[in-house]
Amino acid sequence: xxxxxxxxxxxxxxxxxxxxxxxxxxxxxxxxxxxxxxxxxxxxxxxxxxxxxxxxxxxxxxxxxxxxxxxxxxxxxxxxxxxxxxxxxxxxxxxxxxxxxxxxxxxxxxxxxxxxxxxxxxxxxxxxxxxxxxxxxxxxxxxxxxxxxxxxxxxxxxxxxxxxxxxxxxxxxxxxxxxxxxxxxxxxxxxxxxxxxxxxxxxxxxxxxxxxxxxxxxxxxxxxxxxxxxxxxxxxxxxxxxxxxxxxxxxxxxxxxxxxxxxxxxxxxxxxxxxxxxxxxxxxxxxxxxxxxxxxxxxxxxxxxxxxxxxxxxxxxxxxxxxxxxxxxxxxxxxxxxxxxxxxxxxxxxxxxxxxxxxxxxxxxxxxxxxxxxxxxxxxxxxxxxxxxxxxxxxxxxxxxxxxxxxxxxxxxxxxxxxxxxxxxxxxxxxxxx
Amino acid sequence: xxxxxxxxxxxxxxxxxxxxxxxxxxxxxxxxxxxxxxxxxxxxxxxxxxxxxxxxxxxxxxxxxxxxxxxxxxxxxxxxxxxxxxxxxxxxxxxxxxxxxxxxxxxxxxxxxxxxxxxxxxxxxxxxxxxxxxxxxxxxxxxxxxxxxxxxxxxxxxxxxxxxxxxxxxxxxxxxxxxxxxxxxxxxxxxxx
Numbered sequence: 001x002x003x004x005x006x007x008x009x010x011x012x013x014x015x016x017x018x019x020x021x022x023x024x025x026x027x028x029x030x031x032x033x034x035x036x037x038x039x040x041x042x043x044x045x046x047x048x049x050x051x052x053x054x055x056x057x058x059x060x061x062x063x064x065x066x067x068x069x070x071x072x073x074x075x076x077x078x079x080x081x082x083x084x085x086x087x088x089x090x091x092x093x094x095x096x097x098x099x100x101x102x103x104x105x106x107x108x109x110x111x112x113x114x115x116x117x118x119x120x121x122x123x124x125x126x127x128x129x130x131x132x133x134x135x136x137x138x139x140x141x142x143x144x145x146x147x148x149x150x151x152x153x154x155x156x157x158x159x160x161x162x163x164x165x166x167x168x169x170x171x172x173x174x175x176x177x178x179x180x181x182x183x184x185x186x187x188x189x190x191x192x193x194x195x196x197x198x199x200x201x202x203x204x205x206x207x208x209x210x211x212x213x214x215x216x217x218x219x220x221x222x223x224x225x226x227x228x229x230x231x232x233x234x235x236x237x238x239x240x241x242x243x244x245x246x247x248x249x250x251x252x253x254x255x256x257x258x259x260x261x262x263x264x265x266x267x268x269x270x271x272x273x274x275x276x277x278x279x280x281x282x283x284x285x286x287x288x289x290x291x292x293x294x295x296x297x298x299x300x301x302x303x304x305x306x307x308x309x310x311x312x313x314x315x316x317x318x319x320x321x322x323x324x325x326x327x328x329x330x331x332x333x334x335x336x337x338x339x340x341x342x343x344x345x346x347x348x349x350x351x352x353x354x355x356x357x358x359x360x361x362x363x364x365x366x367x368x369x370x371x372x373x374x375x376x377x378x379x380x381x382x383x384x385x386x387x388x389x390x391x392x393x394x395x396x397x398x399x400x401x402x403x404x405x406x407x408x409x410x411x412x413x414x415x416x417x418x419x420x421x422x423x424x425x426x427x428x429x430x431x432x433x434x
Numbered sequence: 435x436x437x438x439x440x441x442x443x444x445x446x447x448x449x450x451x452x453x454x455x456x457x458x459x460x461x462x463x464x465x466x467x468x469x470x471x472x473x474x475x476x477x478x479x480x481x482x483x484x485x486x487x488x489x490x491x492x493x494x495x496x497x498x499x500x501x502x503x504x505x506x507x508x509x510x511x512x513x514x515x516x517x518x519x520x521x522x523x524x525x526x527x528x529x530x531x532x533x534x535x536x537x538x539x540x541x542x543x544x545x546x547x548x549x550x551x552x553x554x555x556x557x558x559x560x561x562x563x564x565x566x567x568x569x570x571x572x573x574x575x576x577x578x579x580x581x582x583x584x585x586x587x588x589x590x591x592x593x594x595x596x597x598x599x600x601x602x603x604x605x606x607x608x609x610x611x612x613x614x615x616x617x618x619x620x621x622x623x624x625x626x627x
Binding site for chain 2: 184
């Protein structure tokens with residue numbers, strides 16, 4: 001695993017020697033985040049977010065297990081059991097706010113983690129499998145977050161369930177039957193709530209499993225870095241511990257400050273007031289919106305208003321799922337031999353435009369469906385697909401990248417941290433030697 | 435590929451090595467075993483999948499009585515049918531005329547008002563109050579609610595507009611508001627489902 005100069009685990013205490021020869025768990029941890037894992041020496045703070053995502057998942061699992069001890073997954077009592085948690089359970093308000101805002105924190109760090117991967121080409125060979133598993137984790141997160149949002153059985157919860165499961169009714173012929181099967185009834189009801197609770201409890205452990213595979217796949221080639229240049233020797237790396245445990249520890253402190261600020265000062269900032277109204281199957285809220293982290297995808301769904309060949313409804317659903325499934329093909333849509341966008345002057349700009357486009361989609365997703373917003377959404381949706389299917393393949397084939405540094409160490413010693421080209425870098429070295 | 439059947443003379447002694455060297459027989463056993471296990475796993479999965487279908491108590495709610503006597507022309511009510519909203523609307527002659535004035539062929543989901551109501555009871559429009567886009571409850575059944583540009587129902591969530599016959603006229607919804615199965619049990623009462 002990783003590089004030949006990785007330090008070996010040498011248990012000193014007889015107990016640890018005894019354990020190491022029977023179940024080498026400490027060795028496993030040492031090789032994952034200890035001195036046994038040499039990491040490029042030039043990682044910037046964008047490399048904090050993987051660890052932060054792991055911390056966020058652990059927070060969600062811990063608070064979720066305790067909340068489940070107080071929650072009732074029955075349609076008649078779910079809403080009141082959440083109020084019971086808020087008012088009667090000791091510290092219940094804290095647990096619930098930590099869990100609800102923890103989901104937002106999880107998505108914030110994961111989105112930054114994904115952007116890091118996009119910008120520095122972390123999805124490129126030899127790290128395609130890490131990226132694919134990452135997209136799987138993202139899909140699992142979306143399913144888990146959606147089902148968790150339904151559990152308090154407020155108005156937004158209920159109508160979210162109605163709308164999201166309505167996607168499946170867009171499938172030709174069998175769609176309605178599939179939806180009724182998923183819901184266990186004709187509309188979201190007791191059966192739906194109970195099975196969503198069961199799955200909401202199960203899926204985080206599936207996510208944890210997928211994360212283990214994600215990290216396992218990462219440790220085969222080792223971490224990418226801001227230059228995108230491969231590690232050439234021991235001088236390019238430092239041991240994970242103590243160098244990045246310390247750096248991640250600092251990042252974790254910042255993360256916890258933001259998290260605590262949300263919980264203690266503005267716990268409902270990212271929620272929707274309608275979810276404090278008990279679910280009413282006979283009345284839709286004036287404006288159904290998902291949680292903020294789904295808004296760009298919701299905008300893509302809403303952008304299809306005309307039938308052509310297929311119904312607008314089916315187009316919307318296909319495009320929404322397609323916008324995520326597209327990410328699976330990213331390693332093959334981008335043929336550029338250079339990983340880091342620091343050395344890709346044209347692609348870098350298109351990536352920034354894509355980010356702006358996703359923010360625009362997020363705005364449209366949360367805004368009302370006025371004529372102007374529908375057109376904005378349609379333009380932004382078109383650009384989203386254009387970026388991945390047309391711009392990216394063309395740019396990666398046509399672009400002339402800047403010269404890469406000869407090594408990570410060279411980039412670091414030039415004091416540029418790998419962000420600028422060096423004069424000594426020659427054209428022949430543009431493509432990382434692999 | 436040669437098989438034991440063709441290369442070994444009849445009655446030749448079989449050793450353990452012969453069995454291993456006989457790919458066809460071994461493949462047959464393996465494919466058979468895997469197929470058998472696969473079918474078994476599928477059969478075991480069936481009750482698990484089936485348990486997620488609507489349960490008997492959910493299905494038992496499938497019939498609802500609605501009293502129409504208090505609904506004046508131009509009024510509508512929301513009832514509940516299978517845990518979903520049911521719109522019952524007493525159309526005015528003007529609304530019936532508006533629905534009839536539209537050529538059915540020009541619609542996304544072509545249907546006339548007559549096809550959507552009972553003979554001789556054209557003024558009683560009974561539909562599910564479930565937008566055929568993604569299942570929201572459209573406005574227009576309640577007092578003073580926005581009936582949308584076509585005077586029927588309007589779903590503000592994604593902008594689907596239905597006309598006075600509950601037919602989809604604009605927006606992303608693909609179908610007209612569904613008409614459930616129902617019967618007039620008297621002049622002023624219906625049984626839905």
